Amino acid sequence: MLEYLIIQLDDTSTSYCHYKIGKKERRLIPLEMLKAGIKFGMLENLMIQFVYPDYKLPDDYAEAIETIDHSKIVSSLCENEVLKAEADVIIFHEWTELSLAQLDEKKSYVLRTAKADLFDRYLFLKDVISKVMRLNIVITDVETFTEQDFEKYKQILHTLSEHIEKEYAAGKAPQFNILTDRMMLDKMNNCNAGASNITLAPNGKFYVCPAFYYENEEDSIGDLEHGLDIKNPQLYKLEFAPICRHCDAYQCKRCIWLNRKTTLEVNTPSHEQCVVAHLERNASRELSDNIRKHGTFMLEIDIKGIDYLDPFDKREEW
Amino acid sequence: MLYRNPKSWQLGIARTITFIVTKDCQLACKYCYLVGKNISERMSFETAKKAIDYILGHEDKFREESVIFDFIGGEPFLEIDLIDQICDYLKTEMYRLNHHWFNSYRFSFSTNGINYHEKKVQDFIKKNASHVSIGITIDGTEKKHDMNRVYKLTERGSYKDVVKNIPLWLEQFPNAGTKVTVSSHDLPYIVESVLHLYSLGIHEVNINVVFEDVWQDGDNTIFEQQLIKLADIIINQGYYKDYACSFFSENIGKPMDREWDNNNWCGAGKMLSVDAAGNFYPCTRFAQYSLRDKKALIIGNVETGINENLLRPFLTLDRCTQSPEECLDCEVASGCAWCQGENYDAAQTNTIYQRATAICKMHKARVRANNYYWNKLFRKLELEGKRDEFEKNKKESNPTIC
Numbered sequence: 274m275l276e277y278l279i280i281q282l283d284d285t286s287t288s289y290c291h292y293k294i295g296k297k298e299r300r301l302i303p304l305e306m307l308k309a310g311i312k313f314g315m316l317e318n319l320m321i322q323f324v325y326p327d328y329k330l331p332d333d334y335a336e337a338i339e340t341i342d343h344s345k346i347v348s349s350l351c352e353n354e355v356l357k358a359e360a361d362v363i364i365f366h367e368w369t370e371l372s373l374a375q376l377d378e379k380k381s382y383v384l385r386t387a388k389a390d391l392f393d394r395y396l397f398l399k400d401v402i403s404k405v406m407r408l409n410i411v412i413t414d415v416e417t418f419t420e421q422d423f424e425k426y427k428q429i430l431h432t433l434s435e436h437i438e439k440e441y442a443a444g445k446a447p448q449f450n451i452l453t454d455r456m457m458l459d460k461m462n463n464c465n466a467g468a469s470n471i472t473l474a475p476n477g478k479f480y481v482c483p484a485f486y487y488e489n490e491e492d493s494i495g496d497l498e499h500g501l502d503i504k505n506p507q508l509y510k511l512e513f514a515p516i517c518r519h520c521d522a523y524q525c526k527r528c529i530w531l532n533r534k535t536t537l538e539v540n541t542p543s544h545e546q547c548v549v550a551h552l553e554r555n556a557s558r559e560l561s562d563n564i565r566k567h568g569t570f571m572l573e574i575d576i577k578g579i580d581y582l583d584p585f586d587k588r589e590e591w
Numbered sequence: 592m593l594y595r596n597p598k599s600w601q602l603g604i605a606r607t608i609t610f611i612v613t614k615d616c617q618l619a620c621k622y623c624y625l626v627g628k629n630i631s632e633r634m635s636f637e638t639a640k641k642a643i644d645y646i647l648g649h650e651d652k653f654r655e656e657s658v659i660f661d662f663i664g665g666e667p668f669l670e671i672d673l674i675d676q677i678c679d680y681l682k683t684e685m686y687r688l689n690h691h692w693f694n695s696y697r698f699s700f701s702t703n704g705i706n707y708h709e710k711k712v713q714d715f716i717k718k719n720a721s722h723v724s725i726g727i728t729i730d731g732t733e734k735k736h737d738m739n740r741v742y743k744l745t746e747r748g749s750y751k752d753v754v755k756n757i758p759l760w761l762e763q764f765p766n767a768g769t770k771v772t773v774s775s776h777d778l779p780y781i782v783e784s785v786l787h788l789y790s791l792g793i794h795e796v797n798i799n800v801v802f803e804d805v806w807q808d809g810d811n812t813i814f815e816q817q818l819i820k821l822a823d824i825i826i827n828q829g830y831y832k833d834y835a836c837s838f839f840s841e842n843i844g845k846p847m848d849r850e851w852d853n854n855n856w857c858g859a860g861k862m863l864s865v866d867a868a869g870n871f872y873p874c875t876r877f878a879q880y881s882l883r884d885k886k887a888l889i890i891g892n893v894e895t896g897i898n899e900n901l902l903r904p905f906l907t908l909d910r911c912t913q914s915p916e917e918c919l920d921c922e923v924a925s926g927c928a929w930c931q932g933e934n935y936d937a938a939q940t941n942t943i944y945q946r947a948t949a950i951c952k953m954h955k956a957r958v959r960a961n962n963y964y965w966n967k968l969f970r971k972l973e974l975e976g977k978r979d980e981f982e983k984n985k986k987e988s989n990p991t992i993c
């Protein structure tokens with residue numbers, strides 16, 4: 274069921290996920306279109322998330338946005354400080370930026386990072402995790418992971434897990450997507466682009482997510498004028514994803530866009546995506562066991578021991 | 592000398608590796624799905640060698656017990672010299688590498704039969720004796736055959752040139768079957784075609800209707816009537832005793848369980864095709880020359896190997912995920928086939944996960960005719976007290992997949 278509408282306010286709106294911003298020129302969504310998008314969201318009963326560009330929007334835009342309950346996704350590089358203070362999620366694209374930023378303990382942050390930077394600088398994350406309400410890591414080149422990268426990632430997760438365990442032992446409960454999300458989940462919690470959320474782009478057309486818009490503007494799934502028209506809509510649902518529906522790496526983003534990029538099918542993930550998600554899953558299991566040494570913790574969630582990192586390898590058993 | 596039966600050999604436990612040696616053919620068959628046939632794309636030995644080096648060098652990725660090296664075109668025998676060279680290289684390499692396929696391989700051909708008698712082809716067959724299987728395509732009576740299977744330039748029918756080679760072929764492969772593909776305008780000729788093939792001495796007729804959306808209103812009725820007529824003749828004249836026609840199968844037309852009967856039909860992805868450019872495909876139907884509306888689905892090439900990620904959708908595809916609700920609830924679903932390549936070509940998005948159901952009404956007609964056939968045949972056998980004997984000796988045709 275559709276629940277969220279993401280509105281890309283401008284072609285240069287920040288990226289909050291795996292994809293790069295595919296356009297350099299500003300193109301602000303026309304005001305009437307923005308209002309029509311908000312109305313669409315109201316009629317369909319969708320929660321709206323606005324994705325902002327780095328420059329300050331005209332006042333009448335800000336006014337239109339305030340006519341509806343919503344969340345704001347804003348880049349750390351946004352020049353509008355007031356907006357940044359109001360943002361629900363702040364996106365960092367750069368480690369140095371993050372190290373210089375004033376972090377707010379009540380806010381959620383996203384760090385988009387290439388694997389190489391993560392491998393070099395991950396220790397710095399301990400500090401961030403302790404300071405903020407929530408930190409999400411988005412690795413922007415998951416599809417390039419090699420066997421050696423998997424090994425490194427495993428070690429990094431282990432190191433950061435020890436830090437989080439200490440925080441828990443000290444009575445805190447930091448949220449760090451790649452380690453703590455799975456500990457709390459008893460069912461899939463994926464991105465769900467195309468199934469529970471869709472994106473409205475500045476051209477007035479709907480897309481599965483902003484990545485699909487940047488990749489090919491022709492690849493729309495309807496427009497404001499004629500409504501939604503998703504072809505093969507079932508393929509965005511978990512039940513129609515043969516590998517994922519057998520999987521319990523519930524924290525995995527199950528990135529539909531990367532699926533299509535790597536396997537040509539929106540419902541089929543790459544080996545790399547699955548292994549990365551399983552390293553996180555297994556690290557969460559270990560973390561959860563370790564936290565339990567300090568007291569009772571989430572007893573209803575039992576993450577089982579498994580002997581695979583890619584559910585595809587177990588397909589004969591399904 | 593006797594040779595192997597085509598296709599059925601090691602069904603299910605053999606990997607099929609197809610070399611698209613040429614896209615050229617003497618014929619321009621009216622129904623040919625190879626929309627992009629041309630004379631320029633001929634495989635070089637270098638490319639074939641690279642493909643072989645990759646395949647035999649990755650035994651871990653090709654673990655099936657046996658292998659069928661399949662040569663198709665266009666018309667493969669136009670490239671008999673190249674094929675001979677490829678097969679020699681395959682044999683030497685399998686031997687040199689002590690490859691597990693060395694004792695379990697076949698060379699398989701689907702040919703139009705026109706140059707079957709030529710010395711080079713015959714020499715090849717003799718040289719590879721027990722490792723060869725060959726299917727010749729003949730559509731039925733002269734009239735029916737020549738409606739479709741005509742020479743490229745003159746549009747003259749090819750029947751006479753093929754049929755003169757049938758005795759030699761049957762002498763070498765007595766159990767050989769032929770494959771017949773039925774499209775809309777062929778429907779009225781089904782009975783005479785099957786009987787004609789039987790009369791030529793072909794005991795196994797593997798026949799199917801095309802998957803493409805070609806069917807007209809009323810085609811299902813014509814189809815059903817033809818099959819009922821055929822059923823009457825096969826039963827009344829006793830052909831059922833040692834001839835087979837794949838239209839009649841005991842196992843079709845039953846509901847299918849969502850959980851237990853969830854396998855994919857088609858073998859795409861468990862096969863591998865390589866073309867003249869050195870590209871790998873999950874099956875030949877995904878090469879550009881076989882597709883109408885979609886871009887070729889290339890899963891790698893002889894230089895870089897197979898991109899395993901691109902195979903994942905094929906290897907996890909099941910019946911329910913790709914079928915519409917109507918098929919899942921269908922009372923006569925079993926035996927209702929599909930072709931992954933046609934599904935891909937006809938899909939609304941670039942996916943192999945949308946089953947094309949253009950054959951729906953034709954399958955339903957086939958099921959009704961099957962019910963008639965088996966009811967009639969079993970009653971006759973029971974009255975004659977020969978049911979048990981029939982069960983023991985019955986000749987099964989191969990399921991016609993592609």
Ligand code: SF4
Nearest residue numbers: 290464482528529530
């Ligand atoms: S499909 Fe989802 S996870 Fe992937 S880029 Fe789009 S929003 Fe992000």
Ligand code: SF4
Nearest residue numbers: 517520525542547550
């Ligand atoms: S780990 Fe793989 S199978 Fe599991 S949800 Fe993620 S993408 Fe799907």
Ligand code: SF4
Nearest residue numbers: 918921924927948951
């Ligand atoms: S295509 Fe028609 S006959 Fe075949 S399974 Fe679907 S509903 Fe049944």
